[in-house]
Amino acid sequence: MSSxxxxxxxxxxLAKYSDYIMDAYEGNNGRLSGSIAPKAHDDLLxxxxxxxxxxxxxxxxxxxxxxxxxxxxxxxxxxxVNANIGEAIEGIEFLAGxxxxxxxxxxxxxxxxxxxxxxxxxxxxxxxxxxxxREIWRQIDSDFGSVSLLSSKIALNKNALIKVNKLLKSLELxxxxxxxxxxxxxxxxxxxxxVKLPASIEDCRKDLxxxxxxxxxxxxxxxxxxxxxxxxxxxxxHCEENSGLKTECYADRIDVPRLFRASLPMEPTGHxxxxxxxxxxxxxxxxxxxxxEEPPHEPQTVNHVPTDIEDNxxxxxxxxxxxxxxxxxxxxxxxxxxxxSGADCFRWAPEGMDINxxxxxxxxxxxxxxxxxxxxxxxxxxxxxxxxxxxxxxxxDVLICPA
Amino acid sequence: xxxxxSGNLFTSIIEALLSGRFICQYSDEVAFEYLxxxxxxxxxxxxxxxxxxxxRCTDSEDVYYSAYLTVxxxxxxxxxxxQFSHTINSLEPMSRWLKLVMSALQRDSSIQxxxxxxxxxxxxxxxxxxxxxxxxSKIIRVGVFATTKEAPKDQLTHFINKLVDQGYLIAHGxxxxxxxxxxxxxxxxxxxxxxxxxxxxxxGDSDEEQEDMFL
Numbered sequence: 324m325s326s327x328x329x330x331x332x333x334x335x336x337l338a339k340y341s342d343y344i345m346d347a348y349e350g351n352n353g354r355l356s357g358s359i360a361p362k363a364h365d366d367l368l369x370x371x372x373x374x375x376x377x378x379x380x381x382x383x384x385x386x387x388x389x390x391x392x393x394x395x396x397x398x399x400x401x402x403x404v405n406a407n408i409g410e411a412i413e414g415i416e417f418l419a420g421x422x423x424x425x426x427x428x429x430x431x432x433x434x435x436x437x438x439x440x441x442x443x444x445x446x447x448x449x450x451x452x453x454x455x456x457r458e459i460w461r462q463i464d465s466d467f468g469s470v471s472l473l474s475s476k477i478a479l480n481k482n483a484l485i486k487v488n489k490l491l492k493s494l495e496l497x498x499x500x501x502x503x504x505x506x507x508x509x510x511x512x513x514x515x516x517x518v519k520l521p522a523s524i525e526d527c528r529k530d531l532x533x534x535x536x537x538x539x540x541x542x543x544x545x546x547x548x549x550x551x552x553x554x555x556x557x558x559x560x561h562c563e564e565n566s567g568l569k570t571e572c573y574a575d576r577i578d579v580p581r582l583f584r585a586s587l588p589m590e591p592t593g594h595x596x597x598x599x600x601x602x603x604x605x606x607x608x609x610x611x612x613x614x615x616e617e618p619p620h621e622p623q624t625v626n627h628v629p630t631d632i633e634d635n636x637x638x639x640x641x642x643x644x645x646x647x648x649x650x651x652x653x654x655x656x657x658x659x660x661x662x663x664s665g666a667d668c669f670r671w672a673p674e675g676m677d678i679n680x681x682x683x684x685x686x687x688x689x690x691x692x693x694x695x696x697x698x699x700x701x702x703x704x705x706x707x708x709x710x711x712x713x714x715x716x717x718x719x720d721v722l723i724c725p726a
Numbered sequence: 727x728x729x730x731x732s733g734n735l736f737t738s739i740i741e742a743l744l745s746g747r748f749i750c751q752y753s754d755e756v757a758f759e760y761l762x763x764x765x766x767x768x769x770x771x772x773x774x775x776x777x778x779x780x781x782r783c784t785d786s787e788d789v790y791y792s793a794y795l796t797v798x799x800x801x802x803x804x805x806x807x808x809q810f811s812h813t814i815n816s817l818e819p820m821s822r823w824l825k826l827v828m829s830a831l832q833r834d835s836s837i838q839x840x841x842x843x844x845x846x847x848x849x850x851x852x853x854x855x856x857x858x859x860x861x862x863s864k865i866i867r868v869g870v871f872a873t874t875k876e877a878p879k880d881q882l883t884h885f886i887n888k889l890v891d892q893g894y895l896i897a898h899g900x901x902x903x904x905x906x907x908x909x910x911x912x913x914x915x916x917x918x919x920x921x922x923x924x925x926x927x928x929x930g931d932s933d934e935e936q937e938d939m940f941l
Contacts, residue, residue, distance in 0.1 A: 472833075473833075474834055548836075548838065551835070551836055551918075551919075552828065552834055552835050554922050554928070555821050555824045555828070556825060557922065558817070558818075558918060561927045562818050562822070567818060568814075568817055568821075571924070572810065573810065574806045574807040574809075574810035579797050579806055580920065581782065582916055582917060583810045583813070584782075584797070585746075585782075585791055585792070585793050585813075585913075586791075586793055586805070586809070588744070588745045588746030589745065589746075
């Protein structure tokens, strides 16, 4: 069999089993379905359009077939994912082709016109990509606008993630190699299709990659907040249903969970050690601090005490009537040689005197007597023990008795 | 607080940690920044390890605190139990409070570190609804936040003052009624998550919710 015949046979087999091949390509990541007809299965293996996977023993499409389909369907898939970008790329490819044809035909005017249009289209596509990435970042930076509810923020975040993923997928589907190959022999085209367009796509891809990272991070945080709120509600509900929150005492475990080992505040303590020489500086500082507060300034004045005796005449000391009355009670006791009641003698006290002061004055006078004088007297109290506070003796009178 | 006259941030941080403080960017930005650097963090941790303590942070790494390294003595276990008891006893009122704030301010997320709490706004919302006033009364009826105050305004002031005392809120000024939530809430959430998981308090996630987490 000639190679021509073999090739035709392979192409015919591709056409014959196209449904199986497309099912495997689109729905099963290249793996042939188990329900495939045995003949088709054998033919695809025999013609090496499919191979047996050594890792799992399943039959999958050959990489070349997969690559062929990837390449051929790229444009239509791009249009499906993102119609705007798909159409823009298609337009760019068309204009580049027309430009080359015009140039080859020697039609400089047409070529220039096509190049202008191509430049416009490339610029529009690049601006469009930048705008889309910028719009995503605007949403991220504004924390999803004025929305305050967590659930709305999460919904917007998810929506933005879907948009970014879609946009990234559409960028992946742009066949830069194919576009570059159009411009390999023309400087103007190379500038547009090998420099400007790929640079914009790469910038956009980088921006979107960063955005997707940030969006996932925000989504994780928002989901955590949502989970916390849910947890709080569940704990409160548990408290309502079980009249409180009772837990195991985790501090009793042999290995106490790290979370519950937070240390108690350490009480500030001070132990003075006067023999510790390292504290000498601190002591000195304390002393310096004490000395810093100087005493208030007081003007010193001298009052001269007169030393000259001008008058040496005798002075008569006047004894107060109260003192005289008190002494009289003691004199009366000596004279009568019998106990004298302080209460009875109260009439001797100066007018306006309180009886308690009078009685205390008698006691004070007895205590103030010198030893020789006191030995002539005794002091007795008349009264009774307090009925309630029986440790107290309530004296109602004082008796000055002869010894 | 932090920076003393000699500029020794290390000393100030150690003192703060040993006095039981939680350090976050809202309670002490300078100290938090210091602790964010691994080398400095290791210095602090080395020092604490000499007195059988360690520098710890929450899962979200937004607050640092000191914790015991080992539980070797009866005294240490007693301290841990005391702290545990205080933490656990405050979980119910704190959870109720978080829910109250969500309901009052019509939010679907609970208080997070950095959030601003305006007492006036909260009080207006609570006073509008009898249910919220009842919820507030329930929170301060018994336990660690108990008070005999009757008026919602007094009850709210009492509770917020307690939160300030315990380092959950920081007032914007000496007489301000606007507060910033500190990183200590993260620690509370870690404890709540632990208890929620280990005591099986959850009602269970639906499959759809679990899938969403992995988007």
